[in-house]
Amino acid sequence: MSALNIKKGSTKKSAYELRDPNAEVFETHTLAVIVDNEAGALARVIGLFSGRGYNIDSLTVAEVDHLGHTSRITIVTRGTPAIIEQIKAQLGRIVPVHDVHDLTVEGPSVERELALFKVRGTGNDRVEALRLADIFRANVMDSTLESFIFELTGTPDKVDAFAELMRPLGLVELARTGVAALSRGSE
């Protein structure tokens, strides 16, 4: 339904408005922000969050349209419904921002994150780490006699869960990309 598509500048006409606007509960939302790929665009977005005291749980950014010079910034943020609305409106105000999509309210979406785990260990721990990696469908990207680097792609929850399991088995370093997300369907 097109009314769910939050156009730059609009603050209403989303299903989101049907909820209690004064609720004090914190919600987690994934926002996709399409910006001109120009110097300082990312700084503007980040500066908005720090300057106005909003949360960033995760942030990814990369150019997605080389010819059109646009980048996609995916931000996972938390706040009350009113704060989330305000964040979207403030993002829409930034001159190089073309579009702000709230993937959390625009219907189902796919969210994925890539993570690299360095796990050091020998003996049973090493065998167990490899067994769990197999269950999680993590790939071995590098190995020595006493370490592995696993690559895992999945939802942030899955990455969290795998990290928890690896910790007692010798997790020494973890690198995460942050969330990339797209709404499901043909649109």
Added chain:
Amino acid sequence: MTRQMTGAKMVVQALKDQGVDTVFGYPGGAVLPIYDEIFQQNEIQHVLVRHEQGAVHAAEGYARSTGKPGVVLVTSGPGATNAVTGLTDALLDSIPLVVLTGQVPTFMIGTDGFQEADTVGITRPCTKHNWLVKDTEKLAETIHQAFHVAVTGRPGPTLVDIPKDVQFAQGSYVTPQKSRTDNYQPQMKGDIADITALVEMIEAAERPVFYTGGGVINSGPGASQLLRELVEATGFPITSTLMGLGAYPATGEKWIGMLGMHGLYEANMAMHDCDLMINIGARFDDRITGRIDAFSPGSKKAHIDIDPSSINKVVRVDVPIVGDVGHVLEDLLRIWKSRGRKTNTDALKTWWTQINAWRDVKCLTYTNSDTIIKPQYAVERLEALTRGKDRYVTTEVGQHQMWAAQFMDFNEPGRWMTSGGLGTMGYGLPASVGVQQAHPDALVINVAGDASWLMNMQEMGTAVQFRLPIKQFILNNERLGMVRQWQQLLHGERYSHSWSDSLPDFVKLAEAFGCKGRVVSNPSELDDAIEEMMAYDGPFILDVLVEKHENCFPMIPSGEPHNSMLLGEVEATDAIRGKGATLV
């Protein structure tokens, strides 16, 4: 056909093509090529200020009194950092400015070169948008975009940072018409269904009030005209924020005065008790709302604003309308008329009876004296003696600012320039310079406090040099009056550092600058002093020695709702308590 020219020449050409007649600026190493071009032409006048902050405030005064963007040119490093306060001021009050800064050459950026500062980094949060131009080919288009962004949608300051090698290099000039502006096109028209919903509310409202702000003035003279038509046709009472004064005439019958912390009793009571609040181009600032959870508890609220982020930011509204005030009011009037121009006349009559009863409280009453000049009296006399003249008023920040807003009448938009959002002491004098530059024959008065005035007093030199006959009307209480008032109300009369010691002799200071001054302390001589100030052909400083411990009333203590206003001295000492004490 594209014309080749240096970046410096392009700057001047772009300004000319944008219709700029005045630039406020201050030279330095990183802008010398541009100054060289300015030297070689006569179409654009450059006003040499004495401090870059002064340049930005002067440009703000110019912009607000003309409706055109103000233009500033300063050098890199300290030139740019000195402009930061003015940029922030313009951002908060939505004033269109284009600020051009010099920068060290591109190959030196990042090396901590002499007078290098990360200007776009520093000014990112205090401009609407800014650009660093690294290629002369992009310079002209960027400047045109800076004008477009500054004046389009909710106006604000933009900044273009131009490295020195970009000024020297050759590139092709692009005209404003050929420049890309389609990437920034905010929505101007409001949603017709929402406007119709508001019309329905207008038809039924029993206790309506228009609450208007600077957005009406920013929308242009047409918006003020439509507002007047709407108010007269509906017969609804109208109040305004500090920033919106003049959009509806203060002499108008439906005018119930400014609202807010130092607003009029009748205006604040009407806001508190209304059943329909129609916010037109205002932003529910905390000076206006007081305690949010007790703000106008029984009303439905509509909000017309061009900036979607203003809507539901502070106060949740029932009918949000995103659009330009002028466009929305046009549609609103058309729809309301086509539906038969209905209002709830009986209920309105009762509402006006109530409002008139509040008016009868005469909240601006003060105890006058025939030995000491009361600041309110001074402003009243200034109003009486200048009313009807082609007059522009600027102010500094403090008690005097509030008294000017309370006791002076503004009947046209763009006649009242004050620092509302940022509350910048030192705004008024340079702003008066900018206003006078734009309106050479008008009477331009800065109503000032002694402390604020000192903050940018160097700009008297600018006024003298450019023969700008600005009138500086200083309400001298030898105090940081507004601070002292808060210390009385909040901190047990412990007046920590809120007096102005070692003040200069303002008359001698005027003479030192090459203009004229006069000091007045006797109420019976005040009129004569004001007349002399107005008659003098040149800048004039009138040092009005006023009652030192006068407080500004009415006042809504912070943390309190609209209906608990302090009206006078008896209630005032230690009036701010509890949670309110942490608010500013």
